[in-house]
């Protein structure tokens with residue numbers, strides 16, 4: 253393929269991998285497996301294109317005397333792409349271990365963001381316009397098509413190979429997450445986005461405020477919520493790479509809403525943590541969610557969000573709000589929640605003061 257077509261294909265594959273990567277962070281429902289399949293295929297396509305680019309620049313790479321600043325940038329970009337893609341493939345294959353306390357998937361996501369920034373900068377500074385002759389010709393089209401289709405075929409082939417060889421990667425969930433302590437109560441791993449670490453809440457004085465666009469706002473104490481005795485089996489799937497299926501007990505959100513009486517134009521329900529962290533669900537989905545005080549018949553521990561956390565089937569772990577103090581009915585989507593989940597760790601409560 254012409255150098256320009258290769259470069260623009262690399263940018264396209266990188267952009268697709270990034271977009272599906274970010275989308276994957278919000279994808280936890282089984283029918284969303286395609287997001288991860290597209291992501292894997294886009295990432296593998298980028299690695300295949302990289303091989304083509306490498307073949308072209310290799311003569312320069314192996315003669316350091318011919319290097320200039322561009323070569324150094326190119327080598328840096330090559331290292332970041334290889335690490336970003338490599339950590340993805342390593343994780344999918346079941347690769348273990350951690351660096352500075354972070355596993356390969358954590359590093360993959362950080363490198364994925366870094367790489368995308370680097371590609372965008374590189375394209376902005378150096379991209380040359382794609383001309384008709386760069387895309388014309390049967391050979392170009394065949395090469396472009398073969399590489400893209402090859403990558404798309406590589407993903408299912410990789411999954412089948414892993415299953416046939418019974419590689420650890422074959423046991424991962426469609427999200428890439430790995431099973432941890434399912435149906436064993438509180439012992440499953442704890443994680444907190446970004447770094448929320450509030451002080452333990454006293455269940456005796458803790459109150460749950462139910463309000464927003466409702467006819468009857470009210471507040472509940474711990475005993476009332478815990479006594480509701482509703483139950484839900486659901487899988488908590490953390491974007492950090494683990495999942496745990498559990499039986500949760502507490503009160504269904506629908507029960508709260510029935511009592512509060514949401515106004516006619518309510519479309520969302522927001523769950524607010526003591527740290528200011530918050531997330532919302534569409535009304536119908538919220539009704540089926542659970543506010544858990546227990547997991548596997550054990551009282552929830554502080555690290556898992558005691559006295560109350562959200563259990564939202566099909567949502568990723570960071571959407572399962574912990575240390576809940578308020579439930580609010582909303583007439584409009586909460587556009588600020590994506591910021592709140594980042595600054596909550598900076599609040600005095602989020603820092604545990």
Ligand code: HEM
Pocket residue numbers: 266269270272273274276277288289291292293294295296298299333336337338339340341342343344345357360361363364365367368407410424426427428429
């Ligand atoms: C921006 C944020 C990103 C996120 C959240 C993300 C997330 C993920 C996840 C969860 C997996 C495992 C999927 C599975 O188990 O099937 C994965 C795999 C992978 N990702 Fe990313 N990724 C991101 C960016 C990127 C970028 C920019 C690239 C481009 C190099 C990339 C390339 C890959 C590759 C090659 C794999 C392995 C695919 C396979 O072996 O099937 N990712 N990524």
